[in-house]
Structure formats: C-alpha cells, structure tokens
Amino acid sequence: MVFDRPVSTSSQISKKLFRDYSWLFFIICSVLALQLPITQAHAQLLSTDTTNNTEQAEPEWANDSLGRRTPRGTVEGFIKAVANEDYDKAAQFLRLDPDLQDDMDGAALAQSLQRLLDQNGRIFPYSQISNDPGGLEDDNLGPNLDRVGTATVNGETFNVILEKTEGPDGGPIWLFSSQTVQRVPLLTEEEATGSVVDRLSPRFLRETKWGGVPIAHWMAMLLLVIGAYLLAWSITSFTLYTLRLLWYKARQEATAGIIRAFALPIKIYLAVWLFVVASEQVGVSIIVRQRFSEVTIIVGVAAILLLIWRLLDATTRFTERRLTRRNNMAGVSAVLFLRRAAKIAIVVLGFIAILDTVGVDVTAGLAALGIGGIALALGAQKTVENFVGSVTLIADQPLRVGDFCKVGDIVGTVEQIGMRSTRIRTLARTIVTIPNGELASTKIENYAHRDRFWFHPTFGLRFESTPDQLRFLLVELRAILYAHPKVSPTPARVRFIEIGADSLNIEIFAYILAKDFDQFLEVQEDLYLRMMDIVEASGTGFAFPSQTLYIARDQGLSKEKGAEAEEQVRKWREAGEMQIPSFNSDRIQNLRNSISYPPEGSSQQNGRAT
Structure with a gap:
C-alpha cells in the first residue's frame, strides 16, 4: 500500500506544537485514520x-x-x-x-x-x-x-x-x-x-465491544500507533545521522535547514504509512477504519502543509540572516512580510481543504473570495505595483541605503528603502520620495559601487607651441601620471589628439584610485596644479578662444624656456631616451611613486591633518 500524496496542516496548530509534541499529534490522528x-x-x-460542484435537481422519488x-x-x-x-x-x-x-x-x-x-x-x-x-x-x-x-x-x-x-x-x-x-x-x-488480533487477544477483550468493534481492536490500534511512531522515529533519525555523516553539505547552514524541514513531516508520513500497513495485516476492523476515514485525509493535509510551512521558515530565515549581515534592513522587512503572507495563504488553503474533506461546500466561499480578491486587487493596484517594485529592488539591489546615485534627474543619497517608496536626500538637502513601482522602472546610475574615478581632461595649447614643446609636455605629463601614487598606471595615457580650430589639443586619460568623491577631488586638484606647472615649464601656454582680443596684451612666447625645452629634447634624442611613443618599463618602474603625495608643505604630510 503506497501513499502518493501527503496533505496539509491545521491552521490552529503551531510549528512548535508539531515539533515538541509530534508523537502525541500522530497518535491521536492515526488512531482515527x-x-x-x-x-x-x-x-x-x-x-x-x-x-x-454541481447543483442537484430535486429527486422525483422518495x-x-x-x-x-x-x-x-x-x-x-x-x-x-x-x-x-x-x-x-x-x-x-x-x-x-x-x-x-x-x-x-x-x-x-x-x-x-x-x-x-x-x-x-x-x-x-x-x-x-x-x-x-x-x-x-x-x-x-x-x-x-x-x-x-x-x-x-x-x-x-x-x-x-x-x-x-x-x-x-x-x-x-x-x-x-x-x-x-x-x-x-x-x-x-x-x-x-477471526483475524490475527482476534486470535491473539484474550476472550473477554474479543467479547466486549465498543461501537460494534471488540475492545481488542481498539487496543491493537493504540499499540500499532506507538510502535509505528517509534519505528518511524528510529528510521528517520538513523537516516538523518547517516546523511550528515556521509554528505558534508548536510552540515552546512542552508542544506541543514532544508533537511530539518523535511524531517518531521516525513516522520509523521512514514509512521502513518507503517501504521496503515500494519493495521491491515493484523486485520483491524474495517468499521473502525471507515468510521474515522476522513481524519486520514486531514492527517495527509497536515503533513504536506507542515512541510511547506517548515520549508518556508528555513529558507526565509536563511535569507533574513544574509540580509542582516549585509545591513539590508529593507530586504529583511520584505522577507518577513512575504513570510507572513505565505503562512496566511497556507492556513487558508489548509482550512479550505479540511472543510472540503469533511463535506462542507466551499464553492460559494471560494467564489466570494475570488470576487473580493479581484475588487481588492483593482482598488489596490498602485499599492501592489509599489510592493512588487520594492521586491524587485531588494532582489536586484540596484541601490542600497547610503548609496550616492542618480535616479532620472534626481541626484542624491539614498536614506530609506521602504515597502512602498524610497527616500533620497538631494544635494540641496531636500528629501525626494519616489514610489518603488516607478523607481524599479527608472534608469538608475549608482556612483557608490565604482572602484575608481575617471580623470579625463583635454588641454588646449597655443598654436605657437613648437613640436618639441609638445613632446616635452607629452613626456612630463605622462611622468606625472606614472609617478603619482593615486593614479592607476593601466591605463594612463597622454596623447596629442587634435589640431583644433583655436588650439592644439592634448587628451589625458587615467583612473584615480580614491575611496570617495571627496578624495577624488583632492587628487584631481593636485594633478591639475602639477600639470599647470609642467605647461608653464614647457614655455607654452593654454590657448585662449580666438574671439578674445589678446594681441595687445600678449607678451609672446619665452625664447629662453623654448630653447631649454628644445635642448632637453635634443639630449633625449642623442642619448636614445626619448620616451615617445611610449615609456619603457624600466623608466615607468623608476618613476613609480617618485612624487610625494600629499605635496610638500601640506598639513596632511606633516601629520597635522585631523
């Protein structure tokens, strides 16, 4: 005899009662079923x-x-x-x-x-x-x-x-x-x-009847219940022990929780199955079994819904602990809400299944619940949309509390992710509340997760700049990038990219290693100042827009500095040390961290920073 489908739990029985008093629950239910x-x-x-399901016509016969x-x-x-x-x-x-x-x-x-x-x-x-x-x-x-x-x-x-x-x-x-x-x-x-029970029972137990059945049959049922439960408990405990011993994953948190969730329902199911087989083999009266046949289905309902209940607890508690370790309180709130909703659904499903089992017509009630659910869903459409959006945000995690991000046209720091909406404090120190349904479908740019900052200026130099001056700038500007401890050497490039309408353009491309935007601004400021010094040292200068009347004020180019730059380039040529089109690895290695940062004279370098 094989059970194909265990069935659910009563909504009134708590998980703790099942865990601590499962043997009593099983004995009571199995005696009846x-x-x-x-x-x-x-x-x-x-x-x-x-x-x-169908409305029966009134019979025409008595x-x-x-x-x-x-x-x-x-x-x-x-x-x-x-x-x-x-x-x-x-x-x-x-x-x-x-x-x-x-x-x-x-x-x-x-x-x-x-x-x-x-x-x-x-x-x-x-x-x-x-x-x-x-x-x-x-x-x-x-x-x-x-x-x-x-x-x-x-x-x-x-x-x-x-x-x-x-x-x-x-x-x-x-x-x-x-x-x-x-x-x-x-x-x-x-x-x-008689049956085995009748042959093994004393005469007075066979002759004394209750409900049309000898007392011996009732006593045999009680003994079978106890024996079946003890045997099921032994088999389940041995199986779990062996599983933990031979399968290392069974000792890990997630897998162990799932195994524990299956343990009690399987124990109850196995005990009932053993009890049923044994009661048939020893010939317990069909009168007893049939009188309480409905309870058998209820035990099955209790088993399957108890399994779902425990699996739900195991998975949600594991997820809750992971979210807590990540300090994702909004995710914890969503998990708790979903767990409560799922448990309510389990209780309602079990209650309906039990009513249907004992012969109560649940069709009208289900129809009323369906109509009410449709009306509620239509009335709470936006609420449901925002809830689904919050679940999406928690599952996908495009942003977290404390992240600096851009949502549409709004730039600010995320202060709270709730079940209905998310609050962002803008740069103007105002609070913007965005419904989660809208937020989940909006383009989000999160600045908090970047590992480095892009440094990408373009310098426009005067047309009077000579090629050697540009070569000098290309070498010295690259040297700054390679030497600076807060600049990633790969990629770090400086290229003469364009002869523009009113300037000779040099593009700088590098990534700054900074933990936040404030530190990036500090490093960027330092790089700009050092590069301005290099431009001045080259004897050239930044180009002015051609519309500006600067001729009368123009002091011209420095012939002395230009000559020095050309002399330096000549020496590089003669020595074979021209680091163009790219620096060699030895030169890069010698330049690494040769710039003192913070710069000399800085309060941070002298240990006076707070």
Missing part, C-alpha cells in the same frame, strides 16, 4: 467533489429507507449494518444474482464481505465516494458503476464496485455489484475464528 489512498487525496485537493440512493449512502449503510451485526440488513446492500439468489445466503455473504474488508481490503474515505445519485462520471467505469475500494483474494487484487440499479419507484438504488459479490469467498470455520 488508518489508511489514505493518496491518489484519491490528490484528487480531493485538486478537484472538488461532484456533489459540491428517499430509500436504507439510504441507498447514492454510492456514499450505500457504503455508510453497509458499514452501520455490519457494525450492528445485522447481516440480514447488510445483505440488502448486495446485488445478488437473481438466478442463484435462492441458493445464496445473503447474510453469510455480507459477513464474508466484512471479513474480507477487515483482513484484505479497504474502502475509500467517505469524502472520496460520490454523494450524487448519478455517481462519478469521470472514473472511466461507465455511468452505472463506481469504484469504492479494493480487496485481495488469493494474492489477486480487484476493485470493489458499486452498481446502480432501478428501484421499485424508478429511483436509483446503489448496491455492491454482482461481480464483486461473486468474488467474495464464503467464510470457512478457520477464517471465522
């Missing part, structure tokens, strides 16, 4: 019973005195009759072959069917049996047949089938089909002595 065909439970969760108008009524009536040991009445739920009816003992057949179901059979929970006079229409058995259980005779398993017949008033009467009855073996004297 002996078997669950999980494929049927799966159908119960995914599709609504025909009785609950009620049957035995309640045989529906398959469920027939099964319930048969179970009640055999519980009262009224086998003549129970025989009226069997369809006997008219040709052999005189030769067949209906009461004996009813008792044999009970014994077969006690020891080698099962009946589906009542909620899985149709309560529609027409029966189930999608079971591939035809319009007049319904499957209500299984039984095994001589190692061969067959379906227990109900067949719809026509009563004296023309109304439907559901009976155990003649094919099913024919496969029921009559009791022998040895079989009549």
Whole structure:
C-alpha cells in the first residue's frame, strides 16, 4: 500500500506544537485514520467533489429507507449494518444474482464481505465516494458503476464496485455489484475464528465491544500507533545521522535547514504509512477504519502543509540572516512580510481543504473570495505595483541605503528603502520620495559601487607651441601620471589628439584610485596644479578662444624656456631616451611613486591633518 500524496496542516496548530509534541499529534490522528489512498487525496485537493460542484435537481422519488440512493449512502449503510451485526440488513446492500439468489445466503455473504474488508481490503474515505445519485462520471467505469475500494483474494487484487440499479419507484438504488459479490469467498470455520488480533487477544477483550468493534481492536490500534511512531522515529533519525555523516553539505547552514524541514513531516508520513500497513495485516476492523476515514485525509493535509510551512521558515530565515549581515534592513522587512503572507495563504488553503474533506461546500466561499480578491486587487493596484517594485529592488539591489546615485534627474543619497517608496536626500538637502513601482522602472546610475574615478581632461595649447614643446609636455605629463601614487598606471595615457580650430589639443586619460568623491577631488586638484606647472615649464601656454582680443596684451612666447625645452629634447634624442611613443618599463618602474603625495608643505604630510 503506497501513499502518493501527503496533505496539509491545521491552521490552529503551531510549528512548535508539531515539533515538541509530534508523537502525541500522530497518535491521536492515526488512531482515527488508518489508511489514505493518496491518489484519491490528490484528487480531493485538486478537484472538488461532484456533489459540491454541481447543483442537484430535486429527486422525483422518495428517499430509500436504507439510504441507498447514492454510492456514499450505500457504503455508510453497509458499514452501520455490519457494525450492528445485522447481516440480514447488510445483505440488502448486495446485488445478488437473481438466478442463484435462492441458493445464496445473503447474510453469510455480507459477513464474508466484512471479513474480507477487515483482513484484505479497504474502502475509500467517505469524502472520496460520490454523494450524487448519478455517481462519478469521470472514473472511466461507465455511468452505472463506481469504484469504492479494493480487496485481495488469493494474492489477486480487484476493485470493489458499486452498481446502480432501478428501484421499485424508478429511483436509483446503489448496491455492491454482482461481480464483486461473486468474488467474495464464503467464510470457512478457520477464517471465522477471526483475524490475527482476534486470535491473539484474550476472550473477554474479543467479547466486549465498543461501537460494534471488540475492545481488542481498539487496543491493537493504540499499540500499532506507538510502535509505528517509534519505528518511524528510529528510521528517520538513523537516516538523518547517516546523511550528515556521509554528505558534508548536510552540515552546512542552508542544506541543514532544508533537511530539518523535511524531517518531521516525513516522520509523521512514514509512521502513518507503517501504521496503515500494519493495521491491515493484523486485520483491524474495517468499521473502525471507515468510521474515522476522513481524519486520514486531514492527517495527509497536515503533513504536506507542515512541510511547506517548515520549508518556508528555513529558507526565509536563511535569507533574513544574509540580509542582516549585509545591513539590508529593507530586504529583511520584505522577507518577513512575504513570510507572513505565505503562512496566511497556507492556513487558508489548509482550512479550505479540511472543510472540503469533511463535506462542507466551499464553492460559494471560494467564489466570494475570488470576487473580493479581484475588487481588492483593482482598488489596490498602485499599492501592489509599489510592493512588487520594492521586491524587485531588494532582489536586484540596484541601490542600497547610503548609496550616492542618480535616479532620472534626481541626484542624491539614498536614506530609506521602504515597502512602498524610497527616500533620497538631494544635494540641496531636500528629501525626494519616489514610489518603488516607478523607481524599479527608472534608469538608475549608482556612483557608490565604482572602484575608481575617471580623470579625463583635454588641454588646449597655443598654436605657437613648437613640436618639441609638445613632446616635452607629452613626456612630463605622462611622468606625472606614472609617478603619482593615486593614479592607476593601466591605463594612463597622454596623447596629442587634435589640431583644433583655436588650439592644439592634448587628451589625458587615467583612473584615480580614491575611496570617495571627496578624495577624488583632492587628487584631481593636485594633478591639475602639477600639470599647470609642467605647461608653464614647457614655455607654452593654454590657448585662449580666438574671439578674445589678446594681441595687445600678449607678451609672446619665452625664447629662453623654448630653447631649454628644445635642448632637453635634443639630449633625449642623442642619448636614445626619448620616451615617445611610449615609456619603457624600466623608466615607468623608476618613476613609480617618485612624487610625494600629499605635496610638500601640506598639513596632511606633516601629520597635522585631523
């Protein structure tokens, strides 16, 4: 016997109760529920019973005195009759072959069917049996047949089938089909002595009955519950210990949390499965199992929803700890909100599933919830959009609290990322609040994550500058970049790029190593001043716009400095040390960090900086 689908938890039972008192929970529930065909439970969760989904027309015929108008009524009536040991009445739920009816003992057949179901059979929970006079229409058995259980005779398993017949008033009467009855073996004297429970129990426990069942069966159920739980606990504990011993990932935080989440639901599920198999093997009465069959489905519902609940806790707590280590409080808030919402959904789903299991029509309630949900979603459209935007911001993390960024036309520092909006303090010290839905779809430029700052000026020099003066500038300006400790040497370039309309243009391209924008401005200022000194030392100067009337004021170029620069270039040529078009590695290595920074005379260099 295999369970295909465990099912959910009651919304009223907390995780701690399951963890600390799982054995008590299992004993109580399993005593009431002996078997669950999980494929049927799966159908119960995914599709609504025909009785609950369709409006039935009022019958034109009177009620049957035995309640045989529906398959469920027939099964319930048969179970009640055999519980009262009224086998003549129970025989009226069997369809006997008219040709052999005189030769067949209906009461004996009813008792044999009970014994077969006690020891080698099962009946589906009542909620899985149709309560529609027409029966189930999608079971591939035809319009007049319904499957209500299984039984095994001589190692061969067959379906227990109900067949719809026509009563004296023309109304439907559901009976155990003649094919099913024919496969029921009559009791022998040895079989009549009872099941394993009956043979091993004292006489007074067999003769004393409660609810139509010997006390021995109730006591056997209790012992089986305890034994099944202890065996399931032993198997689960050994498996977890072995898993942690052989698989190193099982000892890591994330994987260990997932394994712990599976442990309790699997323990409950395994214990119920062992209990069901054992109760069938020892022949616990079908009366007991069927009386509490609905609880079996509820136990399955409890198992699956408990698993989802614990997995949700494990994953969200792991995520919460990671976000806390990153100081992402907005992310923590979102995770907590989503966890609460998911738990509410789990509780609602479990409550609906349990109500549906016990026969309450939940169709109208679900329709009302659907209409209300649509109305709420339409009314809170912007709120939902902002919430989804906040989840996107937290998951993608384009910005964090404290980041200096540009959002659209707004430049400032992020002060708070909330569930609805984000607050940015601008350079004018005002606060701008941006809805998260809008922020998530806006272009964001985040300055906080850059590892270096781009230094990219273009110097326009006077047209009177000679080529040797330009060569002097190219060499000395590159030397400054290579020598400066706050400038990355790769790439660090200075190139004569253009003869412009009113100047000779030299482009400087480098990255400044600075931890923030303020430090970048400090280094940039130092570079500009040093480069201005180099331009002045070259004997040339920065170009003025051609529209400016500067001729009368122009003092001309310095012939002395120009001659010095040309002499220096000549020496470089003669010595073969012209570092054009690029510096050699030895020269770069000699220049590295040869500039004193902060510059001499600076209060920081003298240790007087605060």
